[in-house]
Amino acid sequence: MVIRTLxxxxxxxxxxxxxxxxxxxxxxxxxxxVRWYREQGYDFVALTDHWKPAANVHDDGILVVPxxxxxxxxxxxxxxxxxxxxxxxxxxxxxxxxxxxxxSYIADQGGLAVLCHPYWCGMTSWAVGRVxxxxxLEVFNSTCEVHIAKGLSxxxxxxxxxxxxxxxxxxxxxxxxxxxxxxxGWVMVQADELSIPALxxxxxxxRFYASTxxxxxxxxVDGGRAYAHTSxxxxxxxxxxxxxxxxxxxxxxxxxxxxEYTVPExxxxxxxxxxxxxxxxxxxNPLYLR
Numbered sequence: 001m002v003i004r005t006l007x008x009x010x011x012x013x014x015x016x017x018x019x020x021x022x023x024x025x026x027x028x029x030x031x032x033x034v035r036w037y038r039e040q041g042y043d044f045v046a047l048t049d050h051w052k053p054a055a056n057v058h059d060d061g062i063l064v065v066p067x068x069x070x071x072x073x074x075x076x077x078x079x080x081x082x083x084x085x086x087x088x089x090x091x092x093x094x095x096x097x098x099x100x101x102x103x104s105y106i107a108d109q110g111g112l113a114v115l116c117h118p119y120w121c122g123m124t125s126w127a128v129g130r131v132x133x134x135x136x137l138e139v140f141n142s143t144c145e146v147h148i149a150k151g152l153s154x155x156x157x158x159x160x161x162x163x164x165x166x167x168x169x170x171x172x173x174x175x176x177x178x179x180x181x182x183x184x185g186w187v188m189v190q191a192d193e194l195s196i197p198a199l200x201x202x203x204x205x206x207r208f209y210a211s212t213x214x215x216x217x218x219x220x221v222d223g224g225r226a227y228a229h230t231s232x233x234x235x236x237x238x239x240x241x242x243x244x245x246x247x248x249x250x251x252x253x254x255x256x257x258x259x260e261y262t263v264p265e266x267x268x269x270x271x272x273x274x275x276x277x278x279x280x281x282x283x284x285n286p287l288y289l290r
Contacts (some may be wrong), residue, residue: 004220007205010064012188015044018172024049027177038062052094087111103133120144125159141170142184171210240267
């Protein structure tokens with residue numbers, strides 16, 4: 001049986017799922033923020049201001065996804081931030097106490113919940129595992145990387161995948177328009193069409209990959225053999241539970257674009273990480289093996 005989330009040859013829509021504007025602490029008004037992403041060739045962008053949805057913004061050249069970012073401090077878990085995608089309402093700041101309450105609120109509004117930048121928040125892997133009801137975490141956050149070099153949360157991701165938690169991984173900008181925190185991380189979504197319902201369906205199904213540069217054209221497991229097809233890479237990595245996995249490098253050439261790996265029987269998941277010659281990365285979603 002072939003296990004995959006991506007569909008080879010299907011169109012991908014490029015988007016940023018975490019953006020701030022002057023509605024909260026961003027430096028561009030919503031229409032200018034949306035225009036910037038349209039001019040860079042993005043297909044969709046989510047406006048996710050703190051505790052306040054942006055006013056209805058429409059741009060004929062790009063799909064705008066409404067959203068809100070919530071935050072709090074839990075006595076056990078510490079600081080946490082959660083984005084609600086495809087929601088248009090928010091109570092006053094601080095009215096929702098605890099991650100469970102926030103996730104429930106997002107679900108009640110029909111939205112999708114994302115755990116934001118856990119490394120930046122100081123969350124442990126254990127704390128990440130205690131947050132229920134989020135469909136994904138931010139494996140890479142551009143503004144957290146630009147400002148304090150804590151944008152990468154892949155250890156939190158792997159620790160929770162190994163513990164049996166199922167989470168997809170996003171790369172986002174979390175744009176505030178200060179330092180160069182825009183255009184640094186995005187998702188490539190294989191939706192059936194460019195609409196919010198189609199994006200939601202594809203995101204929940206994991207039909208996307210996250211990137212700061214490279215592309216993933218195919219990634220699957222067939223009969224215990226994982227294989228990948230990518231854009232030009234300096235390294236293709238297969239990651240599984242604990243010490244299991246493999247890194248592949250070019251042999252006799254400057255780049256590598258394909259790789260295979262025999263997945264150990266003990267592995268419960270395998271995911272792909274692609275690194276190009278500039279150090280930019282792409283992350284597949286995990287393929288669950290049991």
